[in-house]
Amino acid sequence: MSEETWYKMLAVSLALHIIVLGAFSIPIKWGSSRKIDLSSAYSVNLVGSAGNLGGGSGGPKVAAQSKPEPKPDKPAPAVKEKKVPPSKKPQPIQKEDDAVSISKKKAPPKNKATREEVDRLEERIKNIRKKTDYIDVAKAGSGGSGKGTGTGAGMGLPGSGGGSGAPLDPAMQKYLLDIYEKIKNAWNVPGMAQKKDLETIITIKLRKDGRIVDVNIEKRSGNRVYDESVLRVLRAVEPLPPIPSSLNTDSLEIGFRFLPGGLS
Amino acid sequence: MDVSSADMYTGGIIGMILSAGPMAKAVMVILFFFSIVAWTIIFMKYRQYSRTEAEGDRFFRAVKDADSFKKLISVYRDSQDNAFYRLVLAAYKEVTSRQKDNPGRIHKDDMPGIENMLRVAISDESAKLERRLSFLATVANTAPFIGLFGTVWGIMDSFREIGVRGTTSLAVVAPGISEALIATALGLATAIPAVLAYNYFLGRLKRILSRMENATIYLINILDK
Numbered sequence: 111m112s113e114e115t116w117y118k119m120l121a122v123s124l125a126l127h128i129i130v131l132g133a134f135s136i137p138i139k140w141g142s143s144r145k146i147d148l149s150s151a152y153s154v155n156l157v158g159s160a161g162n163l164g165g166g167s168g169g170p171k172v173a174a175q176s177k178p179e180p181k182p183d184k185p186a187p188a189v190k191e192k193k194v195p196p197s198k199k200p201q202p203i204q205k206e207d208d209a210v211s212i213s214k215k216k217a218p219p220k221n222k223a224t225r226e227e228v229d230r231l232e233e234r235i236k237n238i239r240k241k242t243d244y245i246d247v248a249k250a251g252s253g254g255s256g257k258g259t260g261t262g263a264g265m266g267l268p269g270s271g272g273g274s275g276a277p278l279d280p281a282m283q284k285y286l287l288d289i290y291e292k293i294k295n296a297w298n299v300p301g302m303a304q305k306k307d308l309e310t311i312i313t314i315k316l317r318k319d320g321r322i323v324d325v326n327i328e329k330r331s332g333n334r335v336y337d338e339s340v341l342r343v344l345r346a347v348e349p350l351p352p353i354p355s356s357l358n359t360d361s362l363e364i365g366f367r368f369l370p371g372g373l374s
Numbered sequence: 375m376d377v378s379s380a381d382m383y384t385g386g387i388i389g390m391i392l393s394a395g396p397m398a399k400a401v402m403v404i405l406f407f408f409s410i411v412a413w414t415i416i417f418m419k420y421r422q423y424s425r426t427e428a429e430g431d432r433f434f435r436a437v438k439d440a441d442s443f444k445k446l447i448s449v450y451r452d453s454q455d456n457a458f459y460r461l462v463l464a465a466y467k468e469v470t471s472r473q474k475d476n477p478g479r480i481h482k483d484d485m486p487g488i489e490n491m492l493r494v495a496i497s498d499e500s501a502k503l504e505r506r507l508s509f510l511a512t513v514a515n516t517a518p519f520i521g522l523f524g525t526v527w528g529i530m531d532s533f534r535e536i537g538v539r540g541t542t543s544l545a546v547v548a549p550g551i552s553e554a555l556i557a558t559a560l561g562l563a564t565a566i567p568a569v570l571a572y573n574y575f576l577g578r579l580k581r582i583l584s585r586m587e588n589a590t591i592y593l594i595n596i597l598d599k
Contacts, residue, residue, distance in 0.1 A: 123413035
């Protein structure tokens with residue numbers, strides 16, 4: 111075999127490999143090239159702490175937030191059908207269904223609460239734990255500006271809460287906002303997820319130093335790449351800022367709801 | 375890690391390779407190199423064998439038509455270099471060197487010498503045909519192990535990560551393992567074509583060599599006439 115064909119065949123072989131590798135990457139690359147930078151459009155929706163429900167008389171805290179369209183499977187109704195009529199809520203902006211709350215898990219009802227109330231509360235707490243402990247990291251049109259007011263409103267509500275659950279104090283709010291900000295900025299929605307209705311719900315457990323000690327996928331979106339991107343971003347942002355000492359807590363559980371954004 | 379790593383991850387196989395650890399990357403580079411060389415050899419050998427077989431067909435056609443050695447030589451005079459041409463050439467050289475002292479017919483005593491020369495020529499040709507084929511066998515045998523090594527290394531990393539993070543959550547461990555498994559996948563992807571090609575070429579080589587043996591018998595017969 112002469113040498114000239116050797117080189118020719120090497121070139122053929124190289125071309126074959128490049129084609130095969132390209133075949134693996136092209137469809138996805140094509141998708142990512144259409145990726146839109148969502149970072150500026152993300153908003154983090156906050157709903158008040160579930161811990162406040164403890165008192166029985168505690169008002170629901172629904173963060174004010176602007177969201178382009180409400181999602182069909184909102185867990186939030188459980189929160190909303192509270193005693194406090196929605197009209198009383200000092201929400202500057204339309205309330206957010208998809209949003210989320212941070213749970214403080216213990217909330218023993220006060221004795222003065224009636225039996226009925228206790229039952230209801232328990233059910234509600236269960237519901238809330240299951241479904242609503244999430245923070246929405248979705249895209250929203252005016253999210254950036256709405257955030258500040260939203261959390262402010264959430265804080266204002268628990269004034270009447272008599273439970274042992276502490277309402278969100280400003281330090282907590284600030285801390286959570288920092289976390290959401292960080293995650294939101296690090297997260298890049300996979301290109302092919304843009305047009306799909308995907309939702310991944312994840313709860314993470316934080317140690318005092320900001321390390322993530324546990325990641326729990328509550329709900330998979332069904333799209334592997336999308337889920338992976340979410341897990342990736344959680345790994346990428348670690349360590350999160352340490353929990354401020356003023357919060358007097360050793361660990362914190364936070365839920366996130368990742369939506370590709372209201373592009374559909 | 376920053377945003378770009380999440381970005382890379384969405385790039386399918388390529389992204390996963392790029393985000394793998396250094397050892398996994400080294401393993402994958404080696405496997406990729408092996409794969410390229412193996413495919414180069416596959417293409418080379420395919421062409422070489424196809425040509426040789428075509429030349430064999432041509433030789434048998436010519437040798438059946440020819441009624442004397444001289445006629446066969448005249449057919450091959452302007453042929454380009456190939457295995458069967460070299461076979462005829464070896465016979466021709468031997469014959470002419472023996473005819474130098476006593477031109478004319480070939481002696482019966484000369485036949486074993488010519489036969490030996492042809493045998494040498496065949497073994498030369500078979501060495502040429504077999505050349506580099508052994509690399510395919512090497513790739514077929516070692517590539518899965520190299521890939522496995524990369525995977526084992528990656529899983530070791532993953533387990534260390536569990537220790538460092540203090541969590542056994544699948545979400546923490548799974549991506550690392552998935553990355554590690556790419557090495558095995560690449561090893562298999564490299565080895566499988568090499569195995570197939572090696573066995574295929576081995577069969578073909580056997581056929582070609584037996585045809586060459588037949589060709590020498592034809593040559594000797596035609597010299598005997």
